[in-house]
Amino acid sequence: MRIDLHCHSTASDGTDTPAELVRNAGAAGLDVVALTDHDTTRGYAEAVAALPPGLTLVTGAELSCRVDGISMHMLAYLFDPEEPALLAERELVRDDRVPRARGMVARLNELGVPVTWEQVARIAGEGSVGRPHVATALVELGVVPTVNDAFTGNWLADGGRAHVAKHETDPFEAIRLVKGAGGVTVFAHPSASKRGRTVPESVIAELAAAGLDGIEVDHMDHDTHTRARLRGLAAELGLLVTGSSDYHGSRKTCVLGEYTTDPEVYGEITRRATGAFPVPGTGGA
Numbered sequence: 001m002r003i004d005l006h007c008h009s010t011a012s013d014g015t016d017t018p019a020e021l022v023r024n025a026g027a028a029g030l031d032v033v034a035l036t037d038h039d040t041t042r043g044y045a046e047a048v049a050a051l052p053p054g055l056t057l058v059t060g061a062e063l064s065c066r067v068d069g070i071s072m073h074m075l076a077y078l079f080d081p082e083e084p085a086l087l088a089e090r091e092l093v094r095d096d097r098v099p100r101a102r103g104m105v106a107r108l109n110e111l112g113v114p115v116t117w118e119q120v121a122r123i124a125g126e127g128s129v130g131r132p133h134v135a136t137a138l139v140e141l142g143v144v145p146t147v148n149d150a151f152t153g154n155w156l157a158d159g160g161r162a163h164v165a166k167h168e169t170d171p172f173e174a175i176r177l178v179k180g181a182g183g184v185t186v187f188a189h190p191s192a193s194k195r196g197r198t199v200p201e202s203v204i205a206e207l208a209a210a211g212l213d214g215i216e217v218d219h220m221d222h223d224t225h226t227r228a229r230l231r232g233l234a235a236e237l238g239l240l241v242t243g244s245s246d247y248h249g250s251r252k253t254c255v256l257g258e259y260t261t262d263p264e265v266y267g268e269i270t271r272r273a274t275g276a277f278p279v280p281g282t283g284g285a
Contacts, residue, residue: 003032003261005058005269006075006188006216006244010125011035011043012062013132015249018043019050022281026052028256032266032278034058034077034244039093040128041081051281058269058278062188063178064093066168070197071158072187074174075216075242078273079183086177089169094128096167101129103164104156108134111161113143131156132251147251151195158196175211182275186214186242191230192221201233208237213272218243218259240265 008014009021016024018035021043025033033055035047044059051057060077079086101120108115115137123140124133135150144150153160169177171187178185187207191198204215217230218241234241243259246252270278 001031001263001266002029002257003263003266004030004245004247004257004259005032005034005060005077005186005242005261005266006036006062006219007033007247007256008037008062008249009035009043009047010127011040012037012128013124013130013248013251014127015251018047021247021249022047022050022055022057023052025256026055026281030055030257032056032058033256034060034075036060036062036075036077038062038128038130039064039090039097041090042128044081048279051279053281055281056278057281059276060183061090063090063174064166064168065171065174067171067199067203070199071168071195072171072199073189074169074171074178075186075188076174076178077184077186077269078276078278079178079181080275081181083181083275086181086183089173089177093167093169097129100164100166101131101134104131104134104162107162107164108138108155113138113141113162115141132248134162136251146253148194148253171207172210175207179211182273184213184269184272185211186216186240186269187212188216189219189221189246190215191226192219194221204233205237208239212239213269214240214242214265216244217241218261219246220254220258221246240268242269 009018063074245258
């Protein structure tokens with residue numbers, strides 16, 4: 001089985017619609033794909049309706065969190081999307097995205113970059129606006145060559161010249177909320193140092209003690225040494241190890257199935273979840 005548990009659609013900051021995402025996942029030879037848009041579940045219905053035969057959909061979300069001043073992302077799988085407490089927190093985070101993006105546009109203008117809110121809004125479309133949309137605007141203007149090049153101290157990285165903070169959930173609270181909604185939690189790309197400061201291993205140990213289920217080890221932002229270190233940490237803490245592409249369509253260079261999750265780990269995730277179940281594809285339009 002080929003299992004990719006971290007993908008984005010136009011419901012947040014990917015370039016594939018949810019329907020295109022599942023069709024492309026099937027064409028890429030995946031058996032299981034997770035839709036994990038940022039702080040939203042808006043793409044679920046479209047993805048389910050378009051599921052091709054032989055592909056199973058895992059519903060999820062990537063939650064924006066912050067601990068000790070460090071931004072981090074928490075993957076949440078197979079939770080009840082209508083559970084009130086988690087839904088309210090996701091809406092709080094999502095509603096703060098527009099003023100944050102407008103703030104980044106204003107800071108870029110102060111730095112002499114002629115980006116406009118209308119440009120960023122056009123790029124975001126119906127998705128939850130975020131830094132990748134602002135980064136794409138910088139690429140369009142020729143300020144940086146790629147989206148990844150916008151995530152530096154010069155521009156949009158945490159603490160960067162044009163960075164603006166947004167509401168982010170405490171990760172211990174995120175674990176509690178996801179568990180309360182019947183879901184499973186995995187710390188996304190925990191050592192992606194190119195994105196800014198990373199959470200120390202002592203905090204990961206505290207998160208594990210609080211109920212964190214796993215860490216995403218095999219990821220494009222982790223080199224071979226980092227992956228080996230994280231595997232050792234996961235074994236020490238009793239955490240599941242996942243691998244994922246973090247696919248964003250044409251917005252990033254990663255491809256579907258670039259990194260995958262072991263079927264036994266996937267099976268354990270599904271066994272732990274009580275809020276929702278994987279959806280098998282029977283052939284969508």
